[in-house]
Each structure stands twice: as structure tokens, then as C-alpha cells.
Amino acid sequence: EKAKDLSALVDKEGILRFNNGNKPSELIILYSAPTMQTVKRAAPGGEGLVIDYFSKEALNNYLQRFDSALTFSPKQKVRVRAVYNDSYEVFNANWTNSFFDEFSKRRGYDFRPYSHILSNTKALSDTGRCVAADYYQTISDLVCDNFSKPLSDWSKKQKKLVRNQSHGSPGNWLDLYELAD
Numbered sequence: 485e486k487a488k489d490l491s492a493l494v495d496k497e498g499i500l501r502f503n504n505g506n507k508p509s510e511l512i513i514l515y516s517a518p519t520m521q522t523v524k525r526a527a528p529g530g531e532g533l534v535i536d537y538f539s540k541e542a543l544n545n546y547l548q549r550f551d552s553a554l555t556f557s558p559k560q561k562v563r564v565r566a567v568y569n570d571s572y573e574v575f576n577a578n579w580t581n582s583f584f585d586e587f588s589k590r591r592g593y594d595f596r597p598y599s600h601i602l603s604n605t606k607a608l609s610d611t612g613r614c615v616a617a618d619y620y621q622t623i624s625d626l627v628c629d630n631f632s633k634p635l636s637d638w639s640k641k642q643k644k645l646v647r648n649q650s651h652g653s654p655g656n657w658l659d660l661y662e663l664a665d
Contacts, residue, residue, distance in 0.1 A: 488597075489596060489597075490502055510600075512599075512600045512603050514599050514602075516579050516580075516581055518533060518536075519533075519534065519574075519575065519576050519577050520533065521533065521534050521573055521574075521575060521576070521577075522534065523573060524571075524573065525570070534573040534574070534577075536577070536580050536581075537572060537574050537577065537626075537627050537630070537631045537653075538577070538579075538580035538582075538583070538586075538623065538626035538627060538630055538631070539580050539581070539582065539626075539630055540629075540630040540631075540634055543630065543631055543634050543635065544634070547635075547638055550567075550642075551642075564644060565644065565645060566639075566644055566645035566646060566647055566665070567635070567639050567642075567644050567645075567646050567647070568646075568647040568648075568649075569632075569635065569646070569647065569648045569649060570649055571649045571651070571652050572627070572649075572650065572652045572653035572654075572655075573652075574627075574652070574653065574654060577654070578602070578623065578654070580626065583595070583622070583626075584596060586622060586625075586626060587618070587619070587622045590621075590622055590625055591618045591621075591622060595615070595618075595619065595622075598612070598615040601615055601616055601619070602619070620654070623654050623655070624654060624655040624656050624659075625655075627653055627654060627655035627660065628655050628656070628659050628660060628663075632648060632650075632655070632659075632660045632663045633663055635648075635663075636648075636663040636664070639665075645665040646663070646664050646665055647664055647665065648660060648661060648663065648664035650664075
């Protein structure tokens with residue numbers, strides 16, 4: 485069965501008020517929050533929370549600080565040859581704020597009515613399994629299109645090689661490794 489969006493039934497105090505008669509119901513709350521995972525073995529200045537690997541905007545904000553720092557000048561004694569994504573620190577990351585729009589654009593239908601499948605992927609109908617496959621394909625596409633491809637393009641613009649350690653990613657590893665030098 486499809487899920488129903490009850491957000492219009494939340495009152496000014498933030499309380500959900502609805503009457504479902506005597507029908508048994510399951511309430512699943514879908515929310516977006518940072519994983520709170522921090523960067524492991526960070527370089528100086530790189531400490532803090534990991535970025536949203538599904539958001540091109542998050543990557544662009546992160547890369548801005550390197551645009552001028554990696555530009556080679558004749559006075560530099562050390563030249564940076566490559567950038568390296570050591571690993572995807574995305575444990576428990578399964579969402580981005582633009583997911584609904586991205587899913588709809590990429591798959592041609594709205595994920596919202598099916599979002600409840602994320603709460604139990606073990607007992608799914610045929611439709612549920614197809615929607616779950618579309619969900620995982622969308623997450624894979626977002627890692628590739630919003631992180632790995634832009635990082636590769638940015639590196640080429642900087643005249644740097646890019647290395648990528650794709651295992652651990654929720655994306656298709658072969659697609660991600662293909663983008664690295």
C-alpha cells in the first residue's frame with residue numbers, strides 16, 4: 485500500500501493530529517539529518533563532519549577553498565600532482581535534501597508515496613522491490629553525478645590527476661573507478 489503524506493495535519497505546535505478510525509496504522513517518520521560522522525585521518529584543516537556525497541553543492545562549497553591553493557606558481561617548491569579521495573565516508577548516509585526531486589527527475593515518478601519501504605526492505609511486494617531498486621540506483625547515480633564526476637572535472641580544470649578509493653561507496657564501484665586517473 486502507498487504511504488500517505490500527513491504533514492498537512494501537523495498543527496502550529498508541531499503535533500500530528502489525525503483520526504484513522506479503527507483501522508490499524510503504522511506511522512513512519514521520514515527525516516533528514518547529518519550522519520554526524522567525522523573525517524578519519526584528516527589532513528590539517530580538514531577535520532570535521534564529512535560532506536554530503538550526494539550533493540553537488542556540498543562538493544562545490546568544499547572545493548572552493550582549494551581553487552587558489554592548488555594553483556601552481558613558479559615560486560612554489562612543492563607542486564601538487566593529484567587529488568585523492570581516500571574513501572567514501574558515508575556509513576549510514578542514505579539521503580540528501582534534494583532526493584525527492586532527483587528521484588522524480590531520474591526515475592519518472594514520485595518516491596514520497598513509497599518512502600515507507602525504507603523502514604522494512606525484507607518483506608516487500610514486487611512493486612516494493614522495484615521501487616527499492618530505483619532508490620538504490622538513484623543513490624548510486626547521485627554519488628557518481630554529484631561527487632565523483634564533478635571532482636574529476638574539477639581536478640582536470642586544476643590540471644591535476646584524481647585518485648579515487650571507491651569501495652565503501654553506495655555507488656557502482658566500476659562507474660566511480662572509471663572516473664579516476
